Amino acid sequence: MTTRHEEIAAALRHAIDQGEFPVGSSLPSENELAARHGASRGTVRQAVAALTAEGRIGSRQGARRVVLSTQGSQNFGVLRSFAQWARAAGRRPSGLVIDQHRAPATPQERLQLRLRPGAEVLHVMRLRGLDSEPVLLERTVYAPWIADTVEALPSDCESVVSALYEREGIVFAYGEHEIDAVSAGKQDAELLGTRRGGPLLRVRRTTSSSAGRPLECADDRYRAGTLSFSVFNAIGANLTPVAGKPHD
């Protein structure tokens, strides 16, 4: 079942893609769109908010909305699930566990995963590829309550996120990510097939379930030149009332 505002948003995206509203031109007013789609102004605003968040259109009080870009920055899906993003992009993802062991949580891990003292976490080092070319070295620390399930996964499991959802109904709903660049260490270089000391794109992340319970924290290192992240940014912030659907 698709909602009213999603239909309108889809129609607008389509119209923009078709060149009906070229980059730099103005969109119809909210009232016009409301009349045209037989919806209320509020519903139309939900629709345009989606396009605004994607960076497709911009808005300023008093003037009509302007088309900024034909292609929305739907990127950052990588940050949700590497395998799911890869398949959606038409690439073939792979995964291979290099090392896996349990250990008592360090103070920092306890803080990030909100664990009691003495809790035991599961460390997994995984090499991920795109079309059988190594791209990403993942060092993940899983919280105790999903450790058993993760441990039971085959070592060439393609998507841990999908597996956990199918087996346990666990959703990786929220993620906080910190992005910077680091030089490749000895192990990084060997596994990713790059020069030691060369550039890697690092993403440190913490992921939570839809109930807000931390599931894992990780240090991901991407080989330079294989991937980039795109972000859209509007001054004065944006956003507002509706939405948020933690579900697969």
Add this chain to the structure above:
Amino acid sequence: MTTRHEEIAAALRHAIDQGEFPVGSSLPSENELAARHGASRGTVRQAVAALTAEGRIGSRQGARRVVLSTQGSQNFGVLRSFAQWARAAGRRPSGLVIDQHRAPATPQERLQLRLRPGAEVLHVMRLRGLDSEPVLLERTVYAPWIADTVEALPSDCESVVSALYEREGIVFAYGEHEIDAVSAGKQDAELLGTRRGGPLLRVRRTTSSSAGRPLECADDRYRAGTLSFSVFNAIGANLTPVAGKPHD
């Protein structure tokens, strides 16, 4: 003048910071908050949408909102204006023009800045520092209609964004950014004081005015270890109706 929903959002942020709603706990329901603040449900939803976008809280239909983090990811301000971000963070920004010249726009520049054939752009290479330590090498291409103003700026101008706003009323309202890692070239390494071939965080960006006119496109390279970007991510996308204030 602050709006009703901003006040409520500020009150919620404050309550979370004070530990009234610790990480992992639930927020009051929308109806409770509406009653407590004497506002309608819609206004409360605008407020919580702001916190949701910051990654402070999460929501799922049927359950109360959950506190995810005490500190919102307000980062990415760097992407708006290096100098403004630095000052807000209590650092001392600096800027120095290394090279500046005009040239006919290449086909790619014409596309990104939406220029007519034969247009002439302004190239500026600028070294930026934080507390007098070099941090960022910026290679920017300015669109013709702001070239004169940029060219007239002092070579040690701290904030180009502020200068353009004060002199011409031009606002850098929207930005599209692509982030990856690259190895430092000869010039990069010399100016940033790093090892040649070492890691740099690269951000390629295109910025537009509030009317949606492209102003500049740039290739920014950050010395590794000096800066990182943080992103919050919620599955099923987010966002909705309101807001968007292109102004300084």
Add this chain to the structure above:
DNA sequence: GAGTGGTCTAGACCACATT
């Protein structure tokens, strides 16, 4: 089944951009 958030409506007023 009670309560919660997600969707939608139909009105109103204001600040602002454009003419």
Add this chain to the structure above:
DNA sequence: ATGTGGTCTAGACCACTCC
């Protein structure tokens, strides 16, 4: 002066979570 988007209200119904 007109029209536009931004804010706010007061209602309604539904899908979902939780008990």
